[in-house]
């Protein structure tokens with residue numbers, strides 16, 4: 001145990017609001033979906049019961065149709081926009097109306113592996129996890145194409161990635177929310193999305209409200225409909241993890257459904273492969289692949305759906321971008337004109353992305369590359385602390401300090417002395 005491990009645990013304890021963790025007390029004062037899944041991995045290193053609790057409280061926000069919302073507004077808090085009133089959803093606990101990448105089943109599988117044969121917690125959670133996967137595969141893929149739809153950039157968790165520039169340019173802003181924003185009071189404007197971006201994404205919320213948040217109508221008609229390479233890959237990986245759990249626990253009907261979804265997704269993923277062999281997100285309205293290559297390009301490795309040739313192409317791509325950017329993995333290709341080293345998902349390095357990418361690399365035998373990512377990630381924290389994200393050029397911390405998932409990644413991965421084990425632990 002080092003002082004830094006103590007500091008990481010202290011970040012999680014401080015951001016713990018009693019069974020759920022806020023990403024950062026000031027910028028994000030509620031429970032976020034995929035943050036909680038990563039945070040659970042951090043808690044699992046010193047308090048397994050608390051780790052399970054994090055997933056259980058997240059699923060208390062689950063909707064009747066299976067959706068796990070991207071935010072659960074558990075207790076009123078100042079300083080965040082859009083809060084519960086902007087989403088206009090009548091349920092308890094209050095939630096947002098969109099989802100986020102489904103990392104939860106993978107986290108649950110890791111926790112179950114650590115639970116030494118005690119299946120009580122996973123038995124309680126399994127039906128909820130399964131319902132959330134069914135929501136993605138049925139409500140968000142109503143025609144059974146094998147590609148799931150996201151209807152709002154925030155669902156990707158990579159909020160202002162260049163991947164959304166083109167599809168978002170077709171959303172005609174019907175609101176002006178610049179004066180309602182609270183984030184600019186906490187974080188430098190150069191590190192946050194623009195007003196124009198906020199106006200467009202809040203227009204999508206208004207469109208969904210007009211449909212009374214009906215799942216299939218939202219999936220079929222919102223003016224932003226994209227297959228995010230990130231969600232698609234993370235879901236496929238989580239399907240595989242959920243299938244392992246289903247087989248172990250004897251949920252045979254669910255196992256059959258999961259096998260079908262996996263087969264369908266694997267085939268459909270080929271539609272996301274560009275002529276250069278790199279995968280991208282797909283605008284489902286225009287049928288065009290994103291022009292940008294972003295950190296999501298590595299996630300087919302995490303999904304175990306890339307071919308060995310794809311893996312070699314990604315290895316070269318990683319080396320080339322690292323040579324330019326400094327620290328890996330820059331969230332946008334540093335040679336791209338849209339790269340912006342400090343603006344959120346347009347350049348900075350995010351540690352939980354690095355963890356999934358490293359898991360993917362090691363799954364394809366690229367151990368050296370996986371270790372380099374782990375070292376880069378550890379170095380960023382050692383130099384600067386538990387920031388939300390980091391400037392790839394010099395490692396400077398950006399966004400909010402004392403961030404839960406960065407502390408969790410330190411504890412469960414980049415700060416751990418047993419690198420080889422933790423690299424494959426996901």
Ligand code: GLC
Pocket residue numbers: 023028032033034035156157158159
């Ligand atoms: C930002 C990130 C998103 C994350 C949230 C809370 O919106 O883009 O991925 O879940 O903050 O940390």
